[in-house]
Amino acid sequence: MVKKKTVMKYFVKAIWVFNWFNSCGFTELVPVVGSRWDMERFGMITVNSPRKADVLFIAGFQTPKSMKRAQKIYEQMPDPKFVLALGSCPITGGMYWDSYNTVKKLEDYLPVTMYIPGCPPRPEAVFDAVFKIVQHVHGMPDE
Numbered sequence: 647m648v649k650k651k652t653v654m655k656y657f658v659k660a661i662w663v664f665n666w667f668n669s670c671g672f673t674e675l676v677p678v679v680g681s682r683w684d685m686e687r688f689g690m691i692t693v694n695s696p697r698k699a700d701v702l703f704i705a706g707f708q709t710p711k712s713m714k715r716a717q718k719i720y721e722q723m724p725d726p727k728f729v730l731a732l733g734s735c736p737i738t739g740g741m742y743w744d745s746y747n748t749v750k751k752l753e754d755y756l757p758v759t760m761y762i763p764g765c766p767p768r769p770e771a772v773f774d775a776v777f778k779i780v781q782h783v784h785g786m787p788d789e
């Protein structure tokens with residue numbers, strides 16, 4: 647998170663999200679996009695291409711094979727970009743921690759900006775993480 651504020655001024659107005667979800671990871675975002683919490687009220691929308699995304703949401707247990715795809719997605723995202731890991735599965739492997747094929751340390755593969763614990767995390771926690779990023783951007787010095 648070393649980009650200058652002026653570079654990121656559009657980022658703080660609308661946060662475009664690309665999702666990389668395995669297993670039941672998708673269910674973690676359903677309450678956030680649903681009518682009760684409705685993330686679009688805050689300028690957060692999901693996009694269909696990493697080339698338009700500011701934030702990469704990663705949820706569900708990950709494997710070395712799935713991380714290759716996630717790394718490709720991350721490389722295609724324009725700077726500035728952030729990675730948010732949702733739920734215990736991408737953090738520690740979650741309930742699949744003892745599988746030979748489960749990633750237990752996501753930061754070995756991607757520069758994770760923030761971890762959001764829970765199984766699944768509460769929508770408040772997801773919003774809190776995103777607003778912390780926005781606050782961070784606001785607090786950056788002007789160029």
Ligand code: SF4
Pocket residue numbers: 668669670671673674705706707732733734735736740741764765766
């Ligand atoms: S953290 Fe829980 S809800 Fe999320 S993918 Fe893992 S098992 Fe599913």
